[in-house]
Amino acid sequence: EAGVTQSPTHLIKTRGQQATLRCSPISGHTSVYWYQQALGLGLQFLLWYDEGEERNRGNFPPRFSGRQFPNYSSELNVNALELEDSALYLCASSESGTLNEKLFFGSGTQLSVL
Amino acid sequence: DQQVKQNSPSLSVQEGRISILNCDYTNSMFDYFLWYKKYPAEGPTFLISISSIKDKNEDGRFTVFLNKSAKHLSLHIVPSQPGDSAVYFCAVVNAGGTSYGKLTFGQGTILTVHP
Numbered sequence: 001e002a003g004v005t006q007s008p009t010h011l012i013k014t015r016g017q018q019a020t021l022r023c024s025p026i027s028g029h030t031s032v033y034w035y036q037q038a039l040g041l042g043l044q045f046l047l048w049y050d051e052g053e054e055r056n057r058g059n060f061p062p063r064f065s066g067r068q069f070p071n072y073s074s075e076l077n078v079n080a081l082e083l084e085d086s087a088l089y090l091c092a093s094s095e096s097g098t099l100n101e102k103l104f105f106g107s108g109t110q111l112s113v114l
Numbered sequence: 115d116q117q118v119k120q121n122s123p124s125l126s127v128q129e130g131r132i133s134i135l136n137c138d139y140t141n142s143m144f145d146y147f148l149w150y151k152k153y154p155a156e157g158p159t160f161l162i163s164i165s166s167i168k169d170k171n172e173d174g175r176f177t178v179f180l181n182k183s184a185k186h187l188s189l190h191i192v193p194s195q196p197g198d199s200a201v202y203f204c205a206v207v208n209a210g211g212t213s214y215g216k217l218t219f220g221q222g223t224i225l226t227v228h229p
Contacts, residue, residue, distance in 0.1 A: 033217070035219075040221075041221060042118075042203060042219040042220050042221040042222055043158070043203065043217075043219040044219075045216045045217060045218065045219075048216065056216050058216065090157055090158070092157070102148070102160050103158075103217065104159075104160070105150075105157030105158045105159065107155065107156050107157050108157055
């Protein structure tokens, strides 16, 4: 069974550009989560999508946005890129409604903003 | 405001000995506590969890202890193996209110197990 897949693996952008990151959850999972891991920091919660709806978001500016498609895959968009947006962006999926929040993570997209 | 703290950035242990990773949290309303392990170039993988109604959960070589009065969580690995070398993150979840669905992670502890 395929795990969580993310694309691209690496992405290089310049300041002010837009970045689009993609995620495909495990088959049967309807919840998708996005996390940011900046160098030397823990994982910071960005967004949670379930059944196509945004359910919760972390303390990030509005230029971080996303969506979930009918097939439960998801996109994370980062507009007006800033140097400090350089980080590893991790996507995770889970079965909807699981209270213990066991997440399955992809390998991430390494975003570099120059 | 950091709700979850792993105060030890790194830990070095000899193979066969016990590894103890620690985590402190500030919010007594957290419902579940989890540990994730992360190898380089891979996403974190779930290791073990514990509900707030328990104080211990064991799975093979891994045991998680929860001390609610001290707001302290620990992971014991016995015996430690070189393959356990990774970054370990503790994570907490509050099942209610605006925090629902949000895992809050600590900064991680790099565990190195020497042969």
